[in-house]
Every structure is written in C-alpha cells, then in structure tokens.
Amino acid sequence: MDNTFFKKFAPKEPKFFPILNDIAAVIVSASELMIEFATHGNADNAEEYYTQIKTEERRGDTLHNQIFQELNNTFITPFDREDIHHLATQMDDVTDYINSAAKKVFLYNPKEMPEGAVELARLIKAGADTIQQAIRSLGDLKKSRKAIFEHCTELHRIENQADDIYETFLIELFETQKDGVELIKQKEIMQELEKATDTAESVGKTIKTIIVKYT
Amino acid sequence: MDNTFFKKFAPKEPKFFPILNDIAAVIVSASELMIEFATHGNADNAEEYYTQIKTEERRGDTLHNQIFQELNNTFITPFDREDIHHLATQMDDVTDYINSAAKKVFLYNPKEMPEGAVELARLIKAGADTIQQAIRSLGDLKKSRKAIFEHCTELHRIENQADDIYETFLIELFETQKDGVELIKQKEIMQELEKATDTAESVGKTIKTIIVKYT
Amino acid sequence: MDNTFFKKFAPKEPKFFPILNDIAAVIVSASELMIEFATHGNADNAEEYYTQIKTEERRGDTLHNQIFQELNNTFITPFDREDIHHLATQMDDVTDYINSAAKKVFLYNPKEMPEGAVELARLIKAGADTIQQAIRSLGDLKKSRKAIFEHCTELHRIENQADDIYETFLIELFETQKDGVELIKQKEIMQELEKATDTAESVGKTIKTIIVKYT
Numbered sequence: 001m002d003n004t005f006f007k008k009f010a011p012k013e014p015k016f017f018p019i020l021n022d023i024a025a026v027i028v029s030a031s032e033l034m035i036e037f038a039t040h041g042n043a044d045n046a047e048e049y050y051t052q053i054k055t056e057e058r059r060g061d062t063l064h065n066q067i068f069q070e071l072n073n074t075f076i077t078p079f080d081r082e083d084i085h086h087l088a089t090q091m092d093d094v095t096d097y098i099n100s101a102a103k104k105v106f107l108y109n110p111k112e113m114p115e116g117a118v119e120l121a122r123l124i125k126a127g128a129d130t131i132q133q134a135i136r137s138l139g140d141l142k143k144s145r146k147a148i149f150e151h152c153t154e155l156h157r158i159e160n161q162a163d164d165i166y167e168t169f170l171i172e173l174f175e176t177q178k179d180g181v182e183l184i185k186q187k188e189i190m191q192e193l194e195k196a197t198d199t200a201e202s203v204g205k206t207i208k209t210i211i212v213k214y215t
Numbered sequence: 216m217d218n219t220f221f222k223k224f225a226p227k228e229p230k231f232f233p234i235l236n237d238i239a240a241v242i243v244s245a246s247e248l249m250i251e252f253a254t255h256g257n258a259d260n261a262e263e264y265y266t267q268i269k270t271e272e273r274r275g276d277t278l279h280n281q282i283f284q285e286l287n288n289t290f291i292t293p294f295d296r297e298d299i300h301h302l303a304t305q306m307d308d309v310t311d312y313i314n315s316a317a318k319k320v321f322l323y324n325p326k327e328m329p330e331g332a333v334e335l336a337r338l339i340k341a342g343a344d345t346i347q348q349a350i351r352s353l354g355d356l357k358k359s360r361k362a363i364f365e366h367c368t369e370l371h372r373i374e375n376q377a378d379d380i381y382e383t384f385l386i387e388l389f390e391t392q393k394d395g396v397e398l399i400k401q402k403e404i405m406q407e408l409e410k411a412t413d414t415a416e417s418v419g420k421t422i423k424t425i426i427v428k429y430t
Numbered sequence: 431m432d433n434t435f436f437k438k439f440a441p442k443e444p445k446f447f448p449i450l451n452d453i454a455a456v457i458v459s460a461s462e463l464m465i466e467f468a469t470h471g472n473a474d475n476a477e478e479y480y481t482q483i484k485t486e487e488r489r490g491d492t493l494h495n496q497i498f499q500e501l502n503n504t505f506i507t508p509f510d511r512e513d514i515h516h517l518a519t520q521m522d523d524v525t526d527y528i529n530s531a532a533k534k535v536f537l538y539n540p541k542e543m544p545e546g547a548v549e550l551a552r553l554i555k556a557g558a559d560t561i562q563q564a565i566r567s568l569g570d571l572k573k574s575r576k577a578i579f580e581h582c583t584e585l586h587r588i589e590n591q592a593d594d595i596y597e598t599f600l601i602e603l604f605e606t607q608k609d610g611v612e613l614i615k616q617k618e619i620m621q622e623l624e625k626a627t628d629t630a631e632s633v634g635k636t637i638k639t640i641i642v643k644y645t
Contacts, residue, residue, distance in 0.1 A: 072642055107600045170322045180395020180610020184617075187399075212287060385537045395610020402614075427502060 015070050016084050017139050023063045023091045024132040027200075030056040030098045031125035034193075037102055038117040043109055050106035057099035064092045083213070087206050091131065093199045098124060101192035110185040116169040120193040123162045127200035130154045134207055141214065148211060155204035162197035166190060230285050231299050232354050238278045238306045239347040242415075245271040245313045246340035249408075252317055253332040258324055265321035272314035279307040298428070302421050306346065308414045313339060316407035325400040331384040335408040338377045342415035345369045349422055356429065363426060370419035377412035381405060445500050446514050447569050453493045453521045454562040457630075460486040460528045461555035464623075467532055468547040473539055480536035487529035494522045513643070517636050521561065523629045528554060531622035540615040546599040550623040553592045557630035560584045564637050571644065578641060585634030592627035596620060 030053055037049040067088040071081050105113070134151035137144035169190055177183040245268055252264040282303040286296050320328070349366035352359035384405055392398040460483055467479040497518040501511050535543070564581035567574035599620055607613040 068639075107597055108604045109601075167322055171324075174323045174396065174400065178396065180399070181604065181608065181613055183396055183399065184610070184613065185604065382537055386539075389538045389611065389615065393611065395614065398611055398614065 016067060019063055019067050019070065020088060020091070020135050020138070023060060023088060024128070024135045026056050026060040026063065027091060027094050027128040028125070028132055030095045031121065031128040034098050034102060034121040035118065035125055037105065038113055038121040041105060041113055046106040046109065050102045053099050053102040057095050060092050060095040064088055083210050087203065087210065090199060090203045090206055094128070094131070094196050094203065097192050097196035097199060101189055101196070104185070104189045104192060108185040108189070110189065111182055114169065114186040114190045115172065116165045117190060117193060119165050120162055120190065120197065123158050123165070124193065124196045124200065127155055127158045127197055130158070131200060131203050134204070138207070141211065145211060148207060152204035152208045155201045159197050159201035162194055166194040231282060234278055234282050234285065235303060235306070235350050235353070238275060238303060239343070239350045241271050241275040241278065242306060242309050242343040243340070243347055245310045246336065246343040249313050249317060249336040250333065250340055252320065253328055253336045256320060256328055261321040261324065265317045268314050268317040272310050275307050275310040279303055298425050302418065302425065305414060305418045305421055309343070309346070309411050309418065312407050312411035312414060316404055316411070319400070319404045319407060323400040323404070325404065326397055329384065329401040329405045330387065331380045332405060332408060334380050335377055335405065335412065338373050338380070339408065339411045339415065342370055342373045342412055345373070346415060346418055349419070353422070356426065360426060363422060367419035367423045370416045374412050374416035377409055381409040446497060449493055449497050449500065450518060450521070450565050450568070453490060453518060454558070454565045456486050456490040456493065457521060457524050457558040458555070458562055460525045461551065461558040464528050464532060464551040465548065465555055467535065468543055468551040471535060471543055476536040476539065480532045483529050483532040487525050490522050490525040494518055513636070513640050517633065517640065520629060520633045520636055524558070524561070524626050524633065527622050527626035527629060531619055531626070534615070534619045534622060538615040538619070540619065541612055544599065544616040544620045545602065546595050547620060547623060549595050550592055550620065550627065553588050553595070554623065554626045554630065557585055557588045557627055560588070561630060561633050564634070568637070571641065575641060578637060582634035582638045585631045589627050589631035592624055596624040
C-alpha cells in the first residue's frame with residue numbers, strides 16, 4: 001500500500017529543533033577555529049586552517065538543506081515554514097561569513113593578521129554560544145521566553161562591541177597603512193568578521209520576532 | 216475584564232501612515248545634514264556631523280520598529296502587512312545609506328570630500344522630498360493616484376541623474392587618483408551616496424506596486 | 431458591458447513560460463557579448479561593447495517587468511506567484527552582473543583585461559545555455575524532471591569551476607599586482623563575473639525547489 005499521501009500529511013515529530021541545534025553547533029566550531037586561525041595563522045598554515053573552517057561551512061550547508069527538505073515534507077503553515085527557513089538561513093550565514101574571512105586570509109596572504117582580528121573572532125564565538133543557548137531554549141518557549149529575550153539582547157550588545165573594534169581598526173588602518181594592496185587585504189578580512197557578528201545579531205532579531213508571534 | 220483578545224482584533228485606526236510620514240521626515244532631515252556635511256565637512260567637524268546624522272538614523276530605526284510592532288498587533292491580511300513592512304524597510308534603508316556615507320567620511324578621513332558628493336547629497340534630498348510627498352498622498356489613494364505615479368517617475372529620474380554623476384566621478388577618479396588608499400576612501404563614500412538614491416528609486420517602485428494592487 | 435472582473439479571474443493561458451524563455455535568451459546574448467568584450471576589449475572599443483551589453487540588460491528589465499505585470503493580472507496562488515517572480519528576478523540578476531562587469535571595464539579602463547576574464551565569460555555562457563535548456567523543459571515538468579535536475583547539477587558544477595578560476599586569479603593578483611589602483615580595477619571586474627556564475631547556480635537551486643514542490 002502506497003501511503004505517501006498519509007506520510008506527508010500525518011503529524012510528525014518536528015525534526016527542526018535538532019537540526020537547528022546542529023547548525024548552532026557548526027557556528028560554534030567554526031568560530032573556535034577562527035580564533036585559532038586569527039591567533040596562530042601565518043602563510044604556512046593558512047591553507048590548513050581554511051580547509052578546516054570550510055569543512056564546517058559545508059556541514060552547515062548540508063544541515064541547511066536538511067531543514068529545507070524537512071520543511072517541504074512536513075505539513076505546517078506557510079508562515080511557520082517561512083520563519084524557520086529564515087532563521088536557519090541566517091544562522092548558516094554566520095558560518096558563511098566566518099568561512100569568507102578565513103578564505104580571504106588564505107587567498108590574500110596579508111603581511112600580518114589585522115589588528116583586532118582575534119578580538120572579533122572571540123566576539124563571534126561569544127555570539128555563537130549565545131545563539132546556541134537561545135536555540136536550545138526555543139524548544140520550551142513558554143518557560144524560556146525571558147531567557148531567550150536576554151540572549152537576543154546579548155547578541156545586540158556583542159554586535160555593538162564588534163562595531164567599536166571594527167571602527168577603531170578602520171580609523172587606524174586608513175591613517176597608518178600607506179600600501180593600498182595591504183590595506184585592501186586587511187580591510188576585507190575584518191569586514192567579513194564584522195558581518196559575522198552583524199548576522200548573529202540578526203539571528204537574535206529573528207528569534208525575537210518568532211517569540212512575539214507565537215507566545 | 217481582560218479584553219486583550221478584543222483589543223487585538225478590533226478594527227483600529229491604522230497608525231501606519233503617521234509612522235511612514237515620520238520615517239519620510241527622517242530621510243529629509245538626514246539628507247539635509249548630508250548636504251551640510253558634504254559642503255562644509257573637514258577633519259575637525261566630521262565627528263560632529265556624523266553624530267547628528269547618526270541621531271537621525273537611530274530615530275529611523277525606532278520608527279521602523281514601531282511600524283513592525285503595529286503590524287503585529289493589527290489585524291490585517293498578511294499581504295498588506297508584507298507590503299507596508301517592505302516599504303518601511305526600504306525607506307529606512309535610504310537613511311541607512313546616508314548614515315553609512317557620513318560614517319565613512321568620519322572614519323576614513325579623506326584628504327578632500329569627493330568631487331560630486333554635494334551634488335549627490337542634493338539629489339538624495341530631492342528624492343527624500345519626493346518620497347515624503349508620495350507617502351502623504353498614499354492616505355488618499357483614489358484621489359492622488361496620478362500624482363503618486365508622477366512622484367515615482369521623479370524618483371526614477373533622480374536616480375538616473377545620480378548614476379551619471381557617479382559614473383563621471385568614477386571615470387575621473389580612476390584616471391587621476393594614483394594613491395590607492397585615497398581612491399578607496401573617495402570611492403566608498405560616493406558609493407554609499409549613490410546607493411541612497413538607488414534605494415529611493417526602489418521606494419518608488421514599491422509604492423507603485425502597492426498602488427497597482429489596491430486600486 | 432464591463433467585463434474587467436471576468437477578465438481578471440478567467441483562466442488564462444499562462445504567458446510566463448514564453449517570457450521566461452525570452453529572459454533566458456537575453457542572458458545568452460549578454461554572455462556572448464561578454465566573451466567578445468573580454469577577448470577583444472580595449473580602451474577604444476570599451477564603450478561600444480558596454481553599450482551593446484547594456485541594451486541586453488534593458489531588454490531583460492523590460493521582460494522582468496512584463497512577468498511582474500502578468501503575475502499581478504493572473505489569478506494564481508500567491509505561492510506560485512512568488513516562485514515565478516523569484517525565478518525571473520534571479521535570472522535577470524545574471525544579466526545584471528554581466529552588465530556590471532562590462533560597465534566596470536568601461537568606467538575603470540584597466541591597463542589590461544584581468545587574467546581569466548575570458549574563461550569566466552565562457553563559463554557564464556555555458557551557464558546561460560544550461561538555464562535556457564532548463565527553462566524550456568519547465569513547460570513539460572513530468573516528462574523532463576530528470577533532465578532539469580541534471581541542468582541544475584550542471585549549473586552547480588559550472589559555479590565550482592568559476593570559483594577555482596576566481597581564486598587562482600585572486601592569489602596571483604595579490605601576489606604580483608603592486609599598483610593598488612590597478613588591483614582594485616581588476617578585482618572588481620572579476621568579482622562581477624564571478625557573481626554572474628554564482629547567481630546562475632542560484633537559478634538552478636530555485637528551479638529545483640519549484641520542481642520538488644510541484645511534482
């Protein structure tokens with residue numbers, strides 16, 4: 001008996017939360033690798049670090065595809081679908097920006113790691129941890145509402161700190177770096193790191209929107 | 216008696232139009248400040264101008280959040296909701312680009328303001344005025360349909376003018392500016408200004424779409 | 431008798447497919463012109479090539495508007511509408527990136543065409559051909575399902591090749607090009623070309639999503 005139809009519409013245990021948790025874990029791993037890379041990276045080991053981070057980025061892609069498949073096979077309202085998809089996409093974007101930063105360090109081979117790269121990488125890691133906690137709490141919205149809001153505020157605070165570091169970096173870079181090529185290298189690497197914290201904040205905003213809608 | 220339920224679904228006077236008007240007013244103020252900054256800006260007063268523009272940008276953010284709250288608390292169809300949200304977001308983006316331009320003048324501290332920055336700032340102001348008129352007219356769609364279409368055409372015309380200025384600027388910059396660092400500074404500042412006029416045109420397109428749908 | 435109401439809701443022969451086919455044809459033409467430009471372009475003929483590509487880009491815009499009008503006048507579900515609109519927009523974006531690359535060659539006037547530009551242009555053309563075949567097959571989904579999936583895989587493969595070329599180009603550029611201004615010119619031109627292949631891959635992903643939904 002072909003029960004595809006019933007399978008498709010039968011209420012299922014939603015598999016979204018485990019996958020969202022896995023995506024959060026990927027951001028954490030990628031950010032940890034980025035701290036290592038920013039701290040110890042040089043021309044000799046850059047490809048090795050980049051390859052490790054790229055592996056995380058691909059894991060993230062696979063998980064993002066899984067969420068997408070799962071959403072298409074589960075009977076939920078289009079608005080829930082849209083929200084979960086949007087959240088997963090933004091979380092994946094954080095890893096993508098970490099990966100872009102790592103890729104640029106490898107491809108551009110700057111004379112030195114940009115001043116402040118380690119600090120930004122640490123803030124990304126702090127954001128990744130916060131996202132992970134918020135996602136874990138999403139499973140029990142009623143109970144964790146307040147805690148989740150605090151995580152979102154924390155992501156905003158982290159982004160502000162990252163902004164300050166990035167701005168200080170830019171002012172100094174444009175004042176002191178007279179070599180245009182080196183300036184481009186350093187600026188673009190830091191830009192990707194800053195975008196990672198930016199996107200982590202956006203994850204917080206999306207979570208907040210979801211909470212407001214459903215509680 | 217807890218009448219939250221009734222409150223939420225009772226027809227309300229929509230508060231969207233006053234907020235959209237306020238967002239339009241913020242774009243006008245920010246663009247006026249940008250004209251001042253492009254005309255009189257220098258290393259000494261850059262932070263002061265930037266701070267003033269940033270204040271407008273934050274006002275815009277607050278208003279954008281208000282629209283969002285209002286949309287979540289009002290019983291309207293998802294498609295209307297989406298359109299109004301999209302419009303408010305794009306309007307807010309115009310202010311964001313003005314703010315980014317101002318921020319880059321402050322952070323990068325170029326040797327001189329880019330040739331054409333004042334002209335672009337004036338076009339942004341012209342666009343802001345046009346958006347303001349179009350938003351005011353949205354309150355009475357039937358009567359103002361033709362006028363609103365003209366405002367949208369005007370936004371398109373302004374964008375074309377901005378494009379010409381930006382292209383002339385780029386050709387000259389790449390021909391004459393041999394200092395890579397200074398070239399990056401000037402190019403990026405002008406790029407943000409050009410994106411502001413671009414986004415003002417997108418606001419026009421969104422307004423047009425809304426009119427076509429609802430009249 | 432005013433039959434506007436009936437006209438609007440009567441089932442119509444969908445005109446989307448012919449327009450999507452036309453948009454695909456525009457990408458093919460633009461990519462062919464870009465191969466020519468990358469192969470034979472110089473300071474004397476750059477404006478001429480750019481003008482030709484711009485003409486294609488405007489044709490694409492007109493077609494994109496037509497799809498949009500058609501969607502607003504046809505009675506289909508919002509989700510179909512959204513999918514078709516998204517597909518048309520992404521296809522149009524491929525042409526836009528080709529146009530941006532051409533524009534930058536014209537505006538920036540680099541000392542020489544970037545190493546690898548011809549190869550990237552050829553990959554864009556291969557992607558454009560693949561998109562054209564996929565769109566043609568969309569008209570008969572049931573029969574062509576497998577073929578369309580293969581076209582999407584091909585678009586992914588092309589994007590990977592383009593990535594490799596772009597990365598090799600960047601490594602070499604940052605190693606050898608000491609003139610910051612020339613580096614910016616070459617980098618930005620190649621970036622637009624790379625984004626064209628990127629977006630062609632996204633077209634493939636969107637087509638895949640549509641197929642999964644409707645078959």
